[in-house]
Amino acid sequence: MMASALAGRTLEVKYDEARVGAAWTDGKIVYVTSDGDLKCQLRQVCSQCALLASGSLDRDIIKHFIRKPKLLDRYLALESKRALKELSHLLPPSYPVEEYSRSIPDSESSYNSLEIALSKADIGLAPASFGTICPREILAAVAQEGGSASAGKHTPRSQQSEPMKELSDEANDHEDDNAHDFSSPVGGGGGIGKLLQKMFKMVRDVKGGGSPGADAPTHWSRTGSRAGAKAVRSSAQPETIEDAFGKHAGIHYPEWDTHRQCYRLDWCTVQEIDTPIESHADVEWLGGIGLRKPITRLGMGLDRFHRQIQGDDIDLDAAIESWVEQAAGSAPDEYCYVESQRNRRDLSVLVLLDISGSVSQASTSGRSVHEQQRSVGAELITVLYEVGDRVALYAFHSQGRGAVHLAPVKRFEDNLDSQVMNRLYSLKPGAYSRLGAAIRHGTTELIDHGGTTRKLLLVLSDGLAYDHGYEPAYAAADVRKALGEARRDGVGCLCVSVGADTETETLRRVFGSAAHATIPHPNQLGREIGRLFRSALQSAESQRRIA
Incomplete structure (x- = not known):
């Protein structure tokens, strides 16, 4: 029972006579040594469950340790310390984490632990209670369950x-x-x-009748x-x-x-659900967060101008005419080049607005996270629409995997009018956040209806992805996967948390390598938005070329 609670999924605990002196797990069973006392076995269970809960045994990392026992031992020491510290509030008081790991450097993530392990940094020995990692057994268990996705075909x-x-x-x-x-x-x-x-302190309040669930x-x-x-x-x-x-x-x-x-x-x-209009927005949503200038410089498509005095290509018609004029004894025309200039808008943006229960909490400014993210969303779609970009905004929350709700506040083909703002200001936070499904739907809408070469998915969320059967470690891995899918399809991904007090490490674990930032106050977004947009779009272009 304790092992399942710590790891966030059902686990068995068994003795393993074949590996005396080292606890290990294959992801379904935690094996403890039979020659230790109950206190020692309890610490072994805690260590192995912490590795599972923190994503330390991810296949992409574990595969590096096959036939590399020294590297594995260094990673185990680093990652066990990090994982146990993350779960320190759940561990029994009898597990003195700091006492066991003072000689081991700190790490920020599992990939950071791998980087440190590969370096020449001095790393202390891991205590016996940390157990060991068995890469072959873990990979075999993954393969037995079917480690690859099958291609599917869509039918209504x-x-x-x-x-x-x-x-x-x-x-x-x-x-x-x-x-x-x-x-x-x-x-x-x-x-x-x-x-x-x-x-776990991650449960969100469900507003409305009925209980959340997969059904x-x-x-x-x-x-x-x-x-x-x-x-x-x-x-x-x-x-x-x-x-x-x-x-x-x-x-x-x-x-x-x-x-x-x-x-x-x-x-x-x-x-996709309709939002009942219960409020009438006034002009305060135009309060101005200083986004117009940095956004105006972005999203420009290339236009080719002929008969220029300089450029990146030769204008053949103009060059031939110039040669004929010179042969006829006239002064040749020097405007013989084609120049590419960014003079037209070529950007579509879909904003995903988190309206789950957690964003209703007040921030240090006194306003709720929802109010601040809503004002940023209003300013973003206003500026993007006015500079000529295609823009849409969808709000999302969920109540189990069977009811991931997205409310189209503004679709790509909609005009920006008072009805859009009334819908936006009628949104009420509640329920949970199955963020991976929302990102996949937003990506599909962008690809199908964006209509431009450059596409950007902008997620406004506190980063607390959570739902029924969607615990933190599981949810974070799914969100990272969804963002990776979008970027491979050439969609830039930017995740912004406004006014929330979510820890940086939590956001990094959820959003991974996608561009993301924490903005304490909406007025500070203008200083960062240009850099964030460029980073997201450039990363997507690089991923698309690799794919």
Whole structure:
């Protein structure tokens, strides 16, 4: 029970007679030594569960340690210390982490631990309670569960004669309905569930009737999937939005299972919902965050101008005419070049606004995170629209994998008018944040409807991705995967947290290598937005070329 609570998923604890003196895990079972006392075994369980909960045993990292025992030992020391410190508030008081790891340097992430391990830095020996890491066993367990995603094909759900098939019980044992107390603090109504709610401190308040869960009802319909190294594009071409959505279904997207290192195909259902208009925005949303000047310089497409005095190519028609004039004894025309100039807008931006329950909390400025992010969203779409870019804004929250709700405040084809602002200012925070599904849907909308060469997905969120069956480590891995999919498709990704007190390490763990920033106050965004936009767009272009 304790192992499952620490790791955030169902685990077994067993003795392993074959590896006396070293605890280890394959991701499903934690093996402890049989020759130690109960206190020693407890520390071994804590160490191995901390590695699992912190993403330390990710396949992309573990593969570096095959036949490299010295490198593995150095990484184990660094990463065990980092993982245990992250879970220090959950560990038994009898586990003195600092006492065991004073000679081991600090690390900021699992990849940072790998970098330090590869360097020549002095690293102290890991205590025996840290156990060991068995790369071959971990990779074998991942391969046994199916470590690659299958390509899928999109068909509208309205044409299906059977309901969506779930994974088998064996493939989804850690998500069993009877294991809610371990897999999700949200679903546990008993003593353990309440205890885990307090321990993780990540549960969001659901406003509205009913309880969140994977079986939440659906109301809209369209089917799609984005998975694997490249997003799966839809081959179905419905004639209208109504044909695409139908009446009683939703758009299906995969989700990355970091524990099994594979995609869960058609796992999440995204529903686009209308926002009831309950307020009337006034002109204060034009208060000005100083975004116009830096944004105006961005997103310019290249136009080619002929008959220029200098340029990056030769204008053949002008060059021939100049040669003929010179041969005829006239003074030749020197305007014989083609020059490329950025004079037209070539940027589409989709803003994803987090309206989950956590953003309703007040920040140090006295305003809620939601109010500050909403004002930034209003200013962004206003400036982008006025300078000529294509822009859309969707708000999102979720109540289980079957009800990821996105509210189209402004679609790409909509004009920016009072109705858009009224919808924006009528949004109310509540429920949870299945951020990976929201990013995949936003990416699909950008690719299908952006209509420009340059595309940017801008996420305004506090970075607390959490939902039923979507615990922190699992959620962070899924969000990083979704952002990676978007960037491989040539979509720039920028994640901005405004007014939230989320720790930098948490944001780095969730957003990974995508451009992201924490802005204490909306008025400070103008100084950073130009650099952030450029970084996101350049990174996407590089990823697209590699892919």
